[in-house]
Amino acid sequence: MHSQERTAAAAGPTAATAAPYLAVHPLPEGDGVRLSGEVGLVTRSVWTDVLAGAVRARRCAYVLDLAGVAFVDVAGAEALAAAADRLGTGRRIVLHNPPRTLVRVLEMYWPGLPGIEVPTS
Amino acid sequence: MSTVTEPFVHPALFYGTTEEYLAGCLAFVREGLERGEPVAVAVPSHNLRLIEAALGEDAGRVRFLDMQQAGRNPGRIIPGVLRAFADAHPDAPRVRLIGEPIWAGRSETEYPACAQHEALINHAFTGREVSILCPYDTTRLDERSLADAYVTHPVVIDGSGRREESPAYDPDGLVARYNLPLPEAAGGIRLTYEYDADSLPTARHRSVAEAAQMGLAGERLDDFALIVAELTTNSVVHGGGRGTLRLWSEDGSLVCEVRDAGLLTDPLAGRRPAGRDQIGGRGLLTVNLLADLVRMHTVGYGTTIRVYLELPAA
Numbered sequence: 001m002h003s004q005e006r007t008a009a010a011a012g013p014t015a016a017t018a019a020p021y022l023a024v025h026p027l028p029e030g031d032g033v034r035l036s037g038e039v040g041l042v043t044r045s046v047w048t049d050v051l052a053g054a055v056r057a058r059r060c061a062y063v064l065d066l067a068g069v070a071f072v073d074v075a076g077a078e079a080l081a082a083a084a085d086r087l088g089t090g091r092r093i094v095l096h097n098p099p100r101t102l103v104r105v106l107e108m109y110w111p112g113l114p115g116i117e118v119p120t121s
Numbered sequence: 122m123s124t125v126t127e128p129f130v131h132p133a134l135f136y137g138t139t140e141e142y143l144a145g146c147l148a149f150v151r152e153g154l155e156r157g158e159p160v161a162v163a164v165p166s167h168n169l170r171l172i173e174a175a176l177g178e179d180a181g182r183v184r185f186l187d188m189q190q191a192g193r194n195p196g197r198i199i200p201g202v203l204r205a206f207a208d209a210h211p212d213a214p215r216v217r218l219i220g221e222p223i224w225a226g227r228s229e230t231e232y233p234a235c236a237q238h239e240a241l242i243n244h245a246f247t248g249r250e251v252s253i254l255c256p257y258d259t260t261r262l263d264e265r266s267l268a269d270a271y272v273t274h275p276v277v278i279d280g281s282g283r284r285e286e287s288p289a290y291d292p293d294g295l296v297a298r299y300n301l302p303l304p305e306a307a308g309g310i311r312l313t314y315e316y317d318a319d320s321l322p323t324a325r326h327r328s329v330a331e332a333a334q335m336g337l338a339g340e341r342l343d344d345f346a347l348i349v350a351e352l353t354t355n356s357v358v359h360g361g362g363r364g365t366l367r368l369w370s371e372d373g374s375l376v377c378e379v380r381d382a383g384l385l386t387d388p389l390a391g392r393r394p395a396g397r398d399q400i401g402g403r404g405l406l407t408v409n410l411l412a413d414l415v416r417m418h419t420v421g422y423g424t425t426i427r428v429y430l431e432l433p434a435a
Contacts, residue, residue: 020322041354071325073350074403082400088182101343108410109395109403 022046032063039076051083067097077105084115092117130252133274136261139281143175149254149387153217159210163188163227164221195238196409199245201391205252213248225261233299239273240292303418308369325349337433344411351404353369372428385419
């Protein structure tokens with residue numbers, strides 16, 4: 001699933017009105033994925049596919065590099081929390097450079113979720 | 122003959138003096154403590170200090186919350202204060218709270234949301250073993266607030282402790298009465314933007330850029346981005362696929378208005394706390410938890426929601 005790059009919108013961002021997009025780039029050795037764009041209504045299915053891939057990956061730590069993600073809405077955070085719950089003991093999703101809004105929503109509704117790790121540096 | 126009695130108890134306490142306030146509140150708190158019930162007090166800060174001092178050692182067994190902070194947005198009080206405390210004690214035989222959401226100084230813009238909140242408490246706790254006492258300052262609140270307290274509370278207790286059933290009790294009627302068209306924007310419109318699914322990110326980007334220009338910053342600017350995303354996404358999903366957003370400033374607050382063709386039929390929408398495993402139902406809830414004030418008008422042809430966020434002093 002990670003061998004191909006996918007985007008939600010046929011057209012990429014333009015200068016005037018950026019159509020919603022979320023691009024997925026596999027990380028080396030199946031460690032996880034790097035994402036760019038944003039998580040919202042139109043890109044929801046790409047995001048849930050990524051999360052399903054994280055659950056299926058059977059790795060102790062699956063990385064989501066979110067440095068290129070400007071925003072994750074509340075339903076996107078909800079999908080992430082639900083995926084983290086499905087991981088099972090000892091496994092986790094590691095968020096690299098999550099947008100501040102995502103961290104805020106996770107703290108509001110799912111404080112201390114064991115399946116999610118946010119490295120501090 | 123046995124009758125089924127409603128376990129939820131929701132009296133208003135009419136007080137005219139500090140002595141009457143303390144007499145009514147302390148009796149309510151002490152009765153709960155004697156029965157081993159979890160007790161919380163959510164009142165304005167000056168009254169919080171009065172109750173805390175008067176309780177002495179017992180204060181350590183009571184949860185105190187400054188209602189001017191935690192309940193600044195009336196729409197936040199049910200999910201963020203009252204049910205947050207009640208739901209945290211599922212095994213208690215009864216949970217007891219003092220909630221004072223209406224104080225002298227609440228603005229004309231805030232008041233309809235305050236009154237609707239008081240009415241909706243009755244729906245939010247029907248069937249639950251919960252007691253909520255709502256103090257009303259009879260010397261400083263206007264006649265309308267006191268008359269409405271008879272409509273939103275089945276029982277009113279006066280300063281001498283006398284309980285009176287309220288003949289005017291009609292919470293649904295009050296919610297409908299304050300479902301009012303919102304007045305014209307008081308400030309110059311800074312942004313008008315019509316959005317649909319594909320332009321949701323642009324609606325958010327433009328709103329956030331404008332809010333930053335108006336002085337909103339840091340965590341509150343992040344909160345605003347979340348609020349705009351949830352309101353506009355709601356329009357696309359539930360409000361006819363599109364909507365119109367407007368931004369302006371009014372009395373030191375940023376005002377964000379969203380209009381769409383949706384109809385809000387659930388009076389408790391955005392006022393139910395979300396369980397950890399719950400999927401959905403966090404959109405309006407997030408708006409209520411983060412905003413300083415939320416006003417709504419919903420009718421057959423559409424819904425208007427206005428969200429207020431205080432701007433930092435220039």
